[in-house]
Amino acid sequence: MKSATPIAMTAALLVASPAMAEQYYGFMDLSINYLDWTDKAEDRTNPDKGGRGGAKEDFFYIELEGGAGFDWGDVYGFVDLENPTNSNDGQFSDEAFATDGFRIAAKGTFAYNLGSSNWNLYGHIYSFTESSSGFFDQNVVIGISYDLFTDFGLWFKPFLGGHYEQQSFAGSGWNGGMAGWVLGYDFNIGQQKFSITNWHETEFARDDQFRGNGTQYRLNSVGWNGALAIWWQLPNNLTAGFQYRYADHKLGTAAYHDALIYSLRYNF
Known part of the structure:
Protein backbone atom coordinates (compact mmCIF):
# COMPACT_ATOMS: atom_id res chain seq x y z
CA MET A 1 0.00 0.00 0.00
CA LYS A 2 2.90 2.36 0.63
CA SER A 3 3.79 2.56 -3.08
CA ALA A 4 0.25 3.56 -4.03
CA THR A 5 0.64 7.05 -2.54
CA PRO A 6 2.90 8.67 -5.18
CA ILE A 7 1.22 6.71 -7.96
CA ALA A 8 -2.23 7.94 -6.98
CA MET A 9 -0.99 11.49 -6.37
CA THR A 10 0.75 11.69 -9.74
CA ALA A 11 -2.19 10.23 -11.61
CA ALA A 12 -4.60 12.62 -9.92
CA LEU A 13 -2.45 15.63 -10.73
CA LEU A 14 -1.95 14.66 -14.36
CA VAL A 15 -5.63 13.91 -14.92
CA ALA A 16 -7.23 16.70 -12.91
CA SER A 17 -4.91 19.64 -13.58
CA PRO A 18 -5.80 20.27 -17.25
CA ALA A 19 -9.38 20.94 -16.19
CA MET A 20 -8.29 23.59 -13.71
CA ALA A 21 -5.92 25.77 -15.74
CA GLU A 22 -4.41 26.56 -19.10
CA GLN A 23 -2.03 23.81 -20.19
CA TYR A 24 1.22 24.74 -21.94
CA TYR A 25 2.68 21.30 -22.58
CA GLY A 26 2.28 17.66 -21.68
CA PHE A 27 3.97 14.34 -22.40
CA MET A 28 3.73 10.65 -21.57
CA ASP A 29 5.96 7.74 -22.52
CA LEU A 30 6.41 4.05 -21.85
CA SER A 31 9.91 2.58 -21.85
CA ILE A 32 11.80 -0.64 -21.36
CA ASN A 33 15.18 -0.27 -19.66
CA TYR A 34 18.13 -2.44 -18.72
CA LEU A 35 20.37 -1.36 -15.82
CA ASP A 36 23.90 -2.81 -15.86
CA TRP A 37 25.89 -2.25 -12.66
CA THR A 38 29.62 -1.73 -13.17
CA ASP A 39 32.04 -4.34 -11.85
CA LYS A 40 33.12 -1.79 -9.25
CA ALA A 41 29.58 -1.46 -7.93
CA GLU A 42 29.07 -5.21 -7.79
CA ASP A 43 32.39 -5.75 -6.00
CA ARG A 44 31.69 -3.07 -3.40
CA THR A 45 28.37 -4.70 -2.51
CA ASN A 46 29.55 -8.32 -2.76
CA PRO A 47 29.52 -9.78 0.79
CA ASP A 48 32.74 -11.71 -0.02
CA LYS A 49 34.56 -8.56 -1.19
CA GLY A 50 33.41 -5.06 -0.24
CA GLY A 51 30.09 -5.80 1.43
CA ARG A 52 29.25 -2.11 1.82
CA GLY A 53 25.54 -2.62 1.15
CA GLY A 54 22.97 -4.95 -0.29
CA ALA A 55 24.31 -6.94 -3.23
CA LYS A 56 23.75 -5.32 -6.64
CA GLU A 57 22.53 -7.33 -9.63
CA ASP A 58 21.67 -6.16 -13.14
CA PHE A 59 17.95 -5.91 -13.90
CA PHE A 60 15.44 -4.64 -16.42
CA TYR A 61 12.45 -2.47 -15.68
CA ILE A 62 9.40 -0.98 -17.35
CA GLU A 63 8.69 2.70 -16.77
CA LEU A 64 5.58 4.80 -17.32
CA GLU A 65 6.45 8.50 -17.19
CA GLY A 66 4.52 11.70 -17.72
CA GLY A 67 4.46 15.40 -17.02
CA ALA A 68 2.60 18.61 -17.80
CA GLY A 69 3.02 22.37 -17.49
CA PHE A 70 0.25 24.84 -16.68
CA ASP A 71 -0.11 28.54 -16.03
CA TRP A 72 0.08 27.80 -12.27
CA GLY A 73 3.11 25.46 -12.39
CA ASP A 74 4.05 21.95 -13.45
CA VAL A 75 3.77 18.29 -12.41
CA TYR A 76 5.81 15.19 -13.20
CA GLY A 77 5.73 11.54 -12.24
CA PHE A 78 6.90 8.04 -13.03
CA VAL A 79 6.28 4.44 -11.98
CA ASP A 80 9.00 1.78 -12.44
CA LEU A 81 8.30 -1.95 -12.33
CA GLU A 82 11.65 -3.61 -11.69
CA ASN A 83 12.09 -7.30 -12.52
CA PRO A 84 8.42 -7.27 -13.61
CA THR A 85 8.34 -10.93 -14.63
CA ASN A 86 9.57 -12.18 -11.25
CA SER A 87 7.58 -12.94 -8.11
CA ASN A 88 8.12 -14.41 -4.64
CA ASP A 89 6.34 -16.84 -2.33
CA GLY A 90 5.46 -14.26 0.28
CA GLN A 91 6.86 -11.60 2.58
CA PHE A 92 9.97 -12.69 4.50
CA SER A 93 10.15 -15.96 2.56
CA ASP A 94 13.39 -17.72 1.71
CA GLU A 95 13.61 -15.32 -1.21
CA ALA A 96 13.68 -12.23 1.04
CA PHE A 97 16.09 -9.55 -0.19
CA ALA A 98 16.70 -11.49 -3.40
CA THR A 99 18.57 -9.28 -5.85
CA ASP A 100 16.19 -10.32 -8.64
CA GLY A 101 13.01 -9.71 -6.64
CA PHE A 102 10.07 -7.70 -7.94
CA ARG A 103 10.26 -4.04 -6.91
CA ILE A 104 8.24 -0.88 -7.48
CA SER A 116 4.93 36.06 -11.59
CA SER A 117 8.47 35.16 -10.52
CA ASN A 118 10.46 32.09 -11.54
CA TRP A 119 10.33 30.78 -7.96
CA ASN A 120 8.04 27.92 -7.03
CA LEU A 121 6.68 26.10 -4.03
CA TYR A 122 8.21 22.66 -4.61
CA GLY A 123 7.37 19.18 -3.37
CA HIS A 124 8.06 15.58 -4.26
CA ILE A 125 7.39 12.14 -2.87
CA TYR A 126 9.42 9.06 -3.78
CA SER A 127 8.46 5.53 -2.80
CA PHE A 128 10.32 2.22 -3.14
CA THR A 129 9.01 -1.21 -2.17
CA GLU A 130 10.54 -4.69 -2.46
CA SER A 131 8.10 -7.59 -2.54
CA SER A 132 10.03 -10.49 -1.01
CA SER A 133 11.13 -8.71 2.17
CA GLY A 134 8.36 -6.17 2.62
CA PHE A 135 10.98 -3.39 2.62
CA PHE A 136 9.72 0.10 1.83
CA ASP A 137 11.23 3.55 1.87
CA GLN A 138 9.38 6.83 1.32
CA ASN A 139 10.99 10.24 0.95
CA VAL A 140 9.00 13.48 1.06
CA VAL A 141 10.62 16.83 0.22
CA ILE A 142 8.93 20.22 0.67
CA GLY A 143 10.71 23.45 -0.23
CA ILE A 144 11.31 25.84 -3.11
CA SER A 145 12.49 25.55 -6.69
CA TYR A 146 13.47 27.88 -9.52
CA ASP A 147 12.82 27.74 -13.29
CA LEU A 148 15.46 28.85 -15.79
CA PHE A 149 14.82 28.63 -19.53
CA THR A 150 17.05 29.88 -22.35
CA ASP A 151 16.56 30.63 -26.03
CA PHE A 152 19.25 28.13 -27.06
CA GLY A 153 17.64 24.94 -25.77
CA LEU A 154 18.93 24.73 -22.17
CA TRP A 155 16.58 24.52 -19.19
CA PHE A 156 17.47 24.17 -15.50
CA LYS A 157 15.29 23.57 -12.43
CA PRO A 158 17.12 23.49 -9.06
CA PHE A 159 15.33 22.83 -5.76
CA LEU A 160 15.99 22.87 -2.01
CA GLY A 161 13.83 21.53 0.78
CA GLY A 162 13.35 19.73 4.05
CA HIS A 163 13.43 15.93 3.89
CA TYR A 164 11.01 13.65 5.76
CA GLU A 165 11.61 9.89 5.50
CA GLN A 166 9.66 6.78 6.43
CA GLN A 167 11.46 3.43 6.20
CA SER A 168 10.47 -0.07 7.23
CA PHE A 169 13.58 -0.67 9.38
CA ALA A 170 14.59 2.86 10.45
CA GLY A 171 11.17 4.27 11.33
CA SER A 172 10.06 7.76 10.36
CA GLY A 173 11.11 11.35 11.01
CA TRP A 174 12.87 14.38 9.59
CA ASN A 175 16.11 13.42 7.88
CA GLY A 176 17.96 16.64 7.15
CA GLY A 177 17.48 18.34 3.82
CA MET A 178 17.74 17.69 0.12
CA ALA A 179 19.01 19.82 -2.75
CA GLY A 180 19.12 18.96 -6.41
CA TRP A 181 18.08 19.77 -9.91
CA VAL A 182 16.80 18.56 -13.26
CA LEU A 183 18.24 20.04 -16.43
CA GLY A 184 18.16 19.41 -20.14
CA TYR A 185 19.62 20.61 -23.41
CA ASP A 186 18.01 20.00 -26.82
CA PHE A 187 20.10 20.12 -29.99
CA ASN A 188 20.30 18.83 -33.57
CA ILE A 189 23.06 17.08 -35.49
CA GLY A 190 22.05 17.38 -39.10
CA GLN A 191 18.44 16.26 -39.29
CA GLN A 192 18.69 14.21 -36.10
CA LYS A 193 17.28 15.49 -32.81
CA PHE A 194 19.07 14.82 -29.51
CA SER A 195 18.71 15.79 -25.85
CA ILE A 196 21.07 15.68 -22.89
CA THR A 197 19.44 15.47 -19.45
CA ASN A 198 20.66 15.25 -15.89
CA TRP A 199 18.86 14.77 -12.59
CA HIS A 200 20.67 14.98 -9.29
CA GLU A 201 19.81 14.82 -5.58
CA THR A 202 22.04 15.51 -2.58
CA GLU A 203 20.89 14.63 0.94
CA PHE A 204 22.64 16.50 3.75
CA ALA A 205 22.57 16.69 7.55
CA ARG A 206 21.13 13.18 7.69
CA ASP A 207 19.91 11.95 11.04
CA ASP A 208 21.76 9.01 12.60
CA GLN A 209 18.44 7.15 12.61
CA PHE A 210 18.63 6.70 8.83
CA ARG A 211 22.33 6.08 8.31
CA SER A 221 25.75 12.40 6.69
CA VAL A 222 25.87 13.53 3.04
CA GLY A 223 24.92 11.31 0.11
CA TRP A 224 23.97 11.91 -3.49
CA ASN A 225 22.69 10.20 -6.61
CA GLY A 226 21.52 10.96 -10.11
CA ALA A 227 21.83 10.14 -13.79
CA LEU A 228 23.33 11.79 -16.88
CA ALA A 229 21.66 10.77 -20.15
CA ILE A 230 21.69 11.33 -23.88
CA TRP A 231 18.51 10.75 -25.91
CA TRP A 232 18.10 10.24 -29.65
CA GLN A 233 14.70 10.98 -31.18
CA LEU A 234 13.88 8.19 -33.65
CA PRO A 235 11.02 7.83 -36.18
CA ASN A 236 7.65 6.35 -35.19
CA ASN A 237 7.54 8.13 -31.80
CA LEU A 238 10.53 6.18 -30.46
CA THR A 239 13.45 7.49 -28.40
CA ALA A 240 16.68 5.63 -27.64
CA GLY A 241 18.60 6.53 -24.50
CA PHE A 242 21.93 5.85 -22.83
CA GLN A 243 22.28 6.83 -19.15
CA TYR A 244 25.11 6.93 -16.64
CA ARG A 245 23.58 6.24 -13.22
CA TYR A 246 25.64 7.23 -10.18
CA ALA A 247 25.29 7.26 -6.39
CA ASP A 248 27.48 7.80 -3.36
CA HIS A 249 26.36 6.71 0.13
CA LYS A 250 22.86 6.21 -1.26
CA LEU A 251 20.71 3.26 -2.31
CA GLY A 252 21.83 1.40 0.80
CA THR A 253 25.51 1.35 -0.22
CA ALA A 254 28.18 3.07 1.89
CA ALA A 255 30.44 3.80 -1.10
CA TYR A 256 30.39 5.24 -4.59
CA HIS A 257 28.67 2.96 -7.12
CA ASP A 258 27.44 3.36 -10.67
CA ALA A 259 25.67 1.71 -13.58
CA LEU A 260 24.81 2.09 -17.26
CA ILE A 261 21.17 2.11 -18.39
CA TYR A 262 20.02 1.30 -21.92
CA SER A 263 16.53 2.60 -22.72
CA LEU A 264 13.96 2.51 -25.51
CA ARG A 265 10.87 4.72 -25.16
CA TYR A 266 7.59 4.98 -26.96
CA ASN A 267 6.21 8.53 -26.82
CA PHE A 268 2.42 8.85 -26.78
Whole structure:
Protein backbone atom coordinates (compact mmCIF):
# COMPACT_ATOMS: atom_id res chain seq x y z
CA MET A 1 0.00 0.00 0.00
CA LYS A 2 2.90 2.36 0.63
CA SER A 3 3.79 2.56 -3.08
CA ALA A 4 0.25 3.56 -4.03
CA THR A 5 0.64 7.05 -2.54
CA PRO A 6 2.90 8.67 -5.18
CA ILE A 7 1.22 6.71 -7.96
CA ALA A 8 -2.23 7.94 -6.98
CA MET A 9 -0.99 11.49 -6.37
CA THR A 10 0.75 11.69 -9.74
CA ALA A 11 -2.19 10.23 -11.61
CA ALA A 12 -4.60 12.62 -9.92
CA LEU A 13 -2.45 15.63 -10.73
CA LEU A 14 -1.95 14.66 -14.36
CA VAL A 15 -5.63 13.91 -14.92
CA ALA A 16 -7.23 16.70 -12.91
CA SER A 17 -4.91 19.64 -13.58
CA PRO A 18 -5.80 20.27 -17.25
CA ALA A 19 -9.38 20.94 -16.19
CA MET A 20 -8.29 23.59 -13.71
CA ALA A 21 -5.92 25.77 -15.74
CA GLU A 22 -4.41 26.56 -19.10
CA GLN A 23 -2.03 23.81 -20.19
CA TYR A 24 1.22 24.74 -21.94
CA TYR A 25 2.68 21.30 -22.58
CA GLY A 26 2.28 17.66 -21.68
CA PHE A 27 3.97 14.34 -22.40
CA MET A 28 3.73 10.65 -21.57
CA ASP A 29 5.96 7.74 -22.52
CA LEU A 30 6.41 4.05 -21.85
CA SER A 31 9.91 2.58 -21.85
CA ILE A 32 11.80 -0.64 -21.36
CA ASN A 33 15.18 -0.27 -19.66
CA TYR A 34 18.13 -2.44 -18.72
CA LEU A 35 20.37 -1.36 -15.82
CA ASP A 36 23.90 -2.81 -15.86
CA TRP A 37 25.89 -2.25 -12.66
CA THR A 38 29.62 -1.73 -13.17
CA ASP A 39 32.04 -4.34 -11.85
CA LYS A 40 33.12 -1.79 -9.25
CA ALA A 41 29.58 -1.46 -7.93
CA GLU A 42 29.07 -5.21 -7.79
CA ASP A 43 32.39 -5.75 -6.00
CA ARG A 44 31.69 -3.07 -3.40
CA THR A 45 28.37 -4.70 -2.51
CA ASN A 46 29.55 -8.32 -2.76
CA PRO A 47 29.52 -9.78 0.79
CA ASP A 48 32.74 -11.71 -0.02
CA LYS A 49 34.56 -8.56 -1.19
CA GLY A 50 33.41 -5.06 -0.24
CA GLY A 51 30.09 -5.80 1.43
CA ARG A 52 29.25 -2.11 1.82
CA GLY A 53 25.54 -2.62 1.15
CA GLY A 54 22.97 -4.95 -0.29
CA ALA A 55 24.31 -6.94 -3.23
CA LYS A 56 23.75 -5.32 -6.64
CA GLU A 57 22.53 -7.33 -9.63
CA ASP A 58 21.67 -6.16 -13.14
CA PHE A 59 17.95 -5.91 -13.90
CA PHE A 60 15.44 -4.64 -16.42
CA TYR A 61 12.45 -2.47 -15.68
CA ILE A 62 9.40 -0.98 -17.35
CA GLU A 63 8.69 2.70 -16.77
CA LEU A 64 5.58 4.80 -17.32
CA GLU A 65 6.45 8.50 -17.19
CA GLY A 66 4.52 11.70 -17.72
CA GLY A 67 4.46 15.40 -17.02
CA ALA A 68 2.60 18.61 -17.80
CA GLY A 69 3.02 22.37 -17.49
CA PHE A 70 0.25 24.84 -16.68
CA ASP A 71 -0.11 28.54 -16.03
CA TRP A 72 0.08 27.80 -12.27
CA GLY A 73 3.11 25.46 -12.39
CA ASP A 74 4.05 21.95 -13.45
CA VAL A 75 3.77 18.29 -12.41
CA TYR A 76 5.81 15.19 -13.20
CA GLY A 77 5.73 11.54 -12.24
CA PHE A 78 6.90 8.04 -13.03
CA VAL A 79 6.28 4.44 -11.98
CA ASP A 80 9.00 1.78 -12.44
CA LEU A 81 8.30 -1.95 -12.33
CA GLU A 82 11.65 -3.61 -11.69
CA ASN A 83 12.09 -7.30 -12.52
CA PRO A 84 8.42 -7.27 -13.61
CA THR A 85 8.34 -10.93 -14.63
CA ASN A 86 9.57 -12.18 -11.25
CA SER A 87 7.58 -12.94 -8.11
CA ASN A 88 8.12 -14.41 -4.64
CA ASP A 89 6.34 -16.84 -2.33
CA GLY A 90 5.46 -14.26 0.28
CA GLN A 91 6.86 -11.60 2.58
CA PHE A 92 9.97 -12.69 4.50
CA SER A 93 10.15 -15.96 2.56
CA ASP A 94 13.39 -17.72 1.71
CA GLU A 95 13.61 -15.32 -1.21
CA ALA A 96 13.68 -12.23 1.04
CA PHE A 97 16.09 -9.55 -0.19
CA ALA A 98 16.70 -11.49 -3.40
CA THR A 99 18.57 -9.28 -5.85
CA ASP A 100 16.19 -10.32 -8.64
CA GLY A 101 13.01 -9.71 -6.64
CA PHE A 102 10.07 -7.70 -7.94
CA ARG A 103 10.26 -4.04 -6.91
CA ILE A 104 8.24 -0.88 -7.48
CA ALA A 105 9.72 2.63 -7.53
CA ALA A 106 7.47 5.65 -8.02
CA LYS A 107 7.84 9.41 -7.81
CA GLY A 108 5.57 12.43 -8.10
CA THR A 109 6.64 16.10 -8.13
CA PHE A 110 4.93 19.47 -8.31
CA ALA A 111 6.10 23.07 -8.62
CA TYR A 112 3.57 25.83 -7.87
CA ASN A 113 4.43 29.28 -9.21
CA LEU A 114 4.98 32.01 -6.63
CA GLY A 115 3.39 35.01 -8.28
CA SER A 116 4.93 36.06 -11.59
CA SER A 117 8.47 35.16 -10.52
CA ASN A 118 10.46 32.09 -11.54
CA TRP A 119 10.33 30.78 -7.96
CA ASN A 120 8.04 27.92 -7.03
CA LEU A 121 6.68 26.10 -4.03
CA TYR A 122 8.21 22.66 -4.61
CA GLY A 123 7.37 19.18 -3.37
CA HIS A 124 8.06 15.58 -4.26
CA ILE A 125 7.39 12.14 -2.87
CA TYR A 126 9.42 9.06 -3.78
CA SER A 127 8.46 5.53 -2.80
CA PHE A 128 10.32 2.22 -3.14
CA THR A 129 9.01 -1.21 -2.17
CA GLU A 130 10.54 -4.69 -2.46
CA SER A 131 8.10 -7.59 -2.54
CA SER A 132 10.03 -10.49 -1.01
CA SER A 133 11.13 -8.71 2.17
CA GLY A 134 8.36 -6.17 2.62
CA PHE A 135 10.98 -3.39 2.62
CA PHE A 136 9.72 0.10 1.83
CA ASP A 137 11.23 3.55 1.87
CA GLN A 138 9.38 6.83 1.32
CA ASN A 139 10.99 10.24 0.95
CA VAL A 140 9.00 13.48 1.06
CA VAL A 141 10.62 16.83 0.22
CA ILE A 142 8.93 20.22 0.67
CA GLY A 143 10.71 23.45 -0.23
CA ILE A 144 11.31 25.84 -3.11
CA SER A 145 12.49 25.55 -6.69
CA TYR A 146 13.47 27.88 -9.52
CA ASP A 147 12.82 27.74 -13.29
CA LEU A 148 15.46 28.85 -15.79
CA PHE A 149 14.82 28.63 -19.53
CA THR A 150 17.05 29.88 -22.35
CA ASP A 151 16.56 30.63 -26.03
CA PHE A 152 19.25 28.13 -27.06
CA GLY A 153 17.64 24.94 -25.77
CA LEU A 154 18.93 24.73 -22.17
CA TRP A 155 16.58 24.52 -19.19
CA PHE A 156 17.47 24.17 -15.50
CA LYS A 157 15.29 23.57 -12.43
CA PRO A 158 17.12 23.49 -9.06
CA PHE A 159 15.33 22.83 -5.76
CA LEU A 160 15.99 22.87 -2.01
CA GLY A 161 13.83 21.53 0.78
CA GLY A 162 13.35 19.73 4.05
CA HIS A 163 13.43 15.93 3.89
CA TYR A 164 11.01 13.65 5.76
CA GLU A 165 11.61 9.89 5.50
CA GLN A 166 9.66 6.78 6.43
CA GLN A 167 11.46 3.43 6.20
CA SER A 168 10.47 -0.07 7.23
CA PHE A 169 13.58 -0.67 9.38
CA ALA A 170 14.59 2.86 10.45
CA GLY A 171 11.17 4.27 11.33
CA SER A 172 10.06 7.76 10.36
CA GLY A 173 11.11 11.35 11.01
CA TRP A 174 12.87 14.38 9.59
CA ASN A 175 16.11 13.42 7.88
CA GLY A 176 17.96 16.64 7.15
CA GLY A 177 17.48 18.34 3.82
CA MET A 178 17.74 17.69 0.12
CA ALA A 179 19.01 19.82 -2.75
CA GLY A 180 19.12 18.96 -6.41
CA TRP A 181 18.08 19.77 -9.91
CA VAL A 182 16.80 18.56 -13.26
CA LEU A 183 18.24 20.04 -16.43
CA GLY A 184 18.16 19.41 -20.14
CA TYR A 185 19.62 20.61 -23.41
CA ASP A 186 18.01 20.00 -26.82
CA PHE A 187 20.10 20.12 -29.99
CA ASN A 188 20.30 18.83 -33.57
CA ILE A 189 23.06 17.08 -35.49
CA GLY A 190 22.05 17.38 -39.10
CA GLN A 191 18.44 16.26 -39.29
CA GLN A 192 18.69 14.21 -36.10
CA LYS A 193 17.28 15.49 -32.81
CA PHE A 194 19.07 14.82 -29.51
CA SER A 195 18.71 15.79 -25.85
CA ILE A 196 21.07 15.68 -22.89
CA THR A 197 19.44 15.47 -19.45
CA ASN A 198 20.66 15.25 -15.89
CA TRP A 199 18.86 14.77 -12.59
CA HIS A 200 20.67 14.98 -9.29
CA GLU A 201 19.81 14.82 -5.58
CA THR A 202 22.04 15.51 -2.58
CA GLU A 203 20.89 14.63 0.94
CA PHE A 204 22.64 16.50 3.75
CA ALA A 205 22.57 16.69 7.55
CA ARG A 206 21.13 13.18 7.69
CA ASP A 207 19.91 11.95 11.04
CA ASP A 208 21.76 9.01 12.60
CA GLN A 209 18.44 7.15 12.61
CA PHE A 210 18.63 6.70 8.83
CA ARG A 211 22.33 6.08 8.31
CA GLY A 212 22.41 2.31 8.95
CA ASN A 213 22.40 -0.04 5.96
CA GLY A 214 22.42 -3.50 7.53
CA THR A 215 26.22 -3.87 7.40
CA GLN A 216 29.11 -2.83 9.62
CA TYR A 217 29.37 0.34 7.51
CA ARG A 218 27.27 3.47 7.93
CA LEU A 219 26.11 5.97 5.38
CA ASN A 220 27.75 9.39 5.57
CA SER A 221 25.75 12.40 6.69
CA VAL A 222 25.87 13.53 3.04
CA GLY A 223 24.92 11.31 0.11
CA TRP A 224 23.97 11.91 -3.49
CA ASN A 225 22.69 10.20 -6.61
CA GLY A 226 21.52 10.96 -10.11
CA ALA A 227 21.83 10.14 -13.79
CA LEU A 228 23.33 11.79 -16.88
CA ALA A 229 21.66 10.77 -20.15
CA ILE A 230 21.69 11.33 -23.88
CA TRP A 231 18.51 10.75 -25.91
CA TRP A 232 18.10 10.24 -29.65
CA GLN A 233 14.70 10.98 -31.18
CA LEU A 234 13.88 8.19 -33.65
CA PRO A 235 11.02 7.83 -36.18
CA ASN A 236 7.65 6.35 -35.19
CA ASN A 237 7.54 8.13 -31.80
CA LEU A 238 10.53 6.18 -30.46
CA THR A 239 13.45 7.49 -28.40
CA ALA A 240 16.68 5.63 -27.64
CA GLY A 241 18.60 6.53 -24.50
CA PHE A 242 21.93 5.85 -22.83
CA GLN A 243 22.28 6.83 -19.15
CA TYR A 244 25.11 6.93 -16.64
CA ARG A 245 23.58 6.24 -13.22
CA TYR A 246 25.64 7.23 -10.18
CA ALA A 247 25.29 7.26 -6.39
CA ASP A 248 27.48 7.80 -3.36
CA HIS A 249 26.36 6.71 0.13
CA LYS A 250 22.86 6.21 -1.26
CA LEU A 251 20.71 3.26 -2.31
CA GLY A 252 21.83 1.40 0.80
CA THR A 253 25.51 1.35 -0.22
CA ALA A 254 28.18 3.07 1.89
CA ALA A 255 30.44 3.80 -1.10
CA TYR A 256 30.39 5.24 -4.59
CA HIS A 257 28.67 2.96 -7.12
CA ASP A 258 27.44 3.36 -10.67
CA ALA A 259 25.67 1.71 -13.58
CA LEU A 260 24.81 2.09 -17.26
CA ILE A 261 21.17 2.11 -18.39
CA TYR A 262 20.02 1.30 -21.92
CA SER A 263 16.53 2.60 -22.72
CA LEU A 264 13.96 2.51 -25.51
CA ARG A 265 10.87 4.72 -25.16
CA TYR A 266 7.59 4.98 -26.96
CA ASN A 267 6.21 8.53 -26.82
CA PHE A 268 2.42 8.85 -26.78
